[in-house]
Amino acid sequence: MAMKRQLKIGSLILLIVLMFSLAACNSTESKKTKEDGDTAKSDKIETLKVGMSAGLMKPVGIIVGDKLGYFKEEGVNVKLEKVSSQPDATTAVSTGDMDIFPFGVVAPCTYVSQGADMVIFSGTVSEGSEILASQDFKGILKTADDLKGRTFAVSRAETGQMVLKDYLAKRGFKLGTDVKFVYVDDQTVGMQGVKKGDFDFYICNNAMGYIGNQSGLKVVGTVRQFVPHYPCCRQFCSRSAYDNKRDALVKFEIAQLRGYEYYLTEKESTIKILAEYSGQGADYVEASMYGLGDYENVMDISLDPNKKAVVAFYETLKSLGEIDANTPYKIEDHIATDVYKEALTTLISREPNNKLWPKLMDEFHKNND
Numbered sequence: 613m614a615m616k617r618q619l620k621i622g623s624l625i626l627l628i629v630l631m632f633s634l635a636a637c638n639s640t641e642s643k644k645t646k647e648d649g650d651t652a653k654s655d656k657i658e659t660l661k662v663g664m665s666a667g668l669m670k671p672v673g674i675i676v677g678d679k680l681g682y683f684k685e686e687g688v689n690v691k692l693e694k695v696s697s698q699p700d701a702t703t704a705v706s707t708g709d710m711d712i713f714p715f716g717v718v719a720p721c722t723y724v725s726q727g728a729d730m731v732i733f734s735g736t737v738s739e740g741s742e743i744l745a746s747q748d749f750k751g752i753l754k755t756a757d758d759l760k761g762r763t764f765a766v767s768r769a770e771t772g773q774m775v776l777k778d779y780l781a782k783r784g785f786k787l788g789t790d791v792k793f794v795y796v797d798d799q800t801v802g803m804q805g806v807k808k809g810d811f812d813f814y815i816c817n818n819a820m821g822y823i824g825n826q827s828g829l830k831v832v833g834t835v836r837q838f839v840p841h842y843p844c845c846r847q848f849c850s851r852s853a854y855d856n857k858r859d860a861l862v863k864f865e866i867a868q869l870r871g872y873e874y875y876l877t878e879k880e881s882t883i884k885i886l887a888e889y890s891g892q893g894a895d896y897v898e899a900s901m902y903g904l905g906d907y908e909n910v911m912d913i914s915l916d917p918n919k920k921a922v923v924a925f926y927e928t929l930k931s932l933g934e935i936d937a938n939t940p941y942k943i944e945d946h947i948a949t950d951v952y953k954e955a956l957t958t959l960i961s962r963e964p965n966n967k968l969w970p971k972l973m974d975e976f977h978k979n980n981d
Contacts, residue, residue: 658860659689660853663701663713666694667890669901670737670845671714672875672882672913673868679885680874682867688860690867698769706730711853712864718769718934720848721926724946725935731854732943733951734865735918736845740818740911741772743833746806753833756783763792765802765811771925772835773815775842778928803829818911819900825907834910843921844911854948865915865955872915873968875901916972918979919947949980 677683683690695701702719704710706728714736723730743753766773777787785791794811796802802814807828821831875882879902886897895904903909926943929935953976960969
């Protein structure tokens, strides 16, 4: 009996040891997967709710990815939801009612500065602001001095006007005296104001120059010639989405990177997809997304989160008084570069002969490390 009891106890101890050993192995493996940033392999298909501003084509990777079924192929269910306004969408992300919004950089920076917990994980576009003047304008805009004494009409949310103000202020210009910036409610007011002589210039978003060229205005400069590589629309998500749906975010990013590649290589098909999506004519789509004739597209489509540029822009907003200069919230704590990096790493492994992915990875290291 004593011998049997010892055997039972010994077997029980061995069983417990094995159970703990297996648990330890599983724990070690989970930690490795998390540290390595590998996409978790799961049969569960997560749903991501993505806000889209009606007709805007900037997130071309998302639009193409949705049209061609890339999200489904990557194993993520993406619901594109039209939003009534960008402030409403940003609020929805901050509260977790929406997972992702791929527009704006002023808004997410402002919300973060006020304590909202959201995460910038990708980019949509960089640069893109044009400077319009009347057809009678004969000057040349090359240096800061060429802007002295001028009056600009600007939209408040236009990123380009923010970085241009900062650029001039750092060169000793007194804003409001040496150069004036007047906020206008919409593009029509800005363009008509330039025509009537109320303003010298109107700083507008990409493709408005194409429209302006057909209505008595012309593009006489761009903001990027003064301040290159500034960020525009970012893709940001709720903290809940980042913490709980990270696997889905990586799949989302892979799919839209594939959509981005399609945009680069399949111009005619992309124009058709975007024309159908936006309701715009093919010529406008081509001008806006690629350039057309003598009209140059000055918007850089890029999914790179570009942490360095966003951090610099956050400081710009502080210096201009657009956000509290003494805010305790750091934008660095709300930028996650790992989703984009893992998506690229996956595509490099999947398509070792595709030169685009290593090129984007090199750019990633320059912009984020």
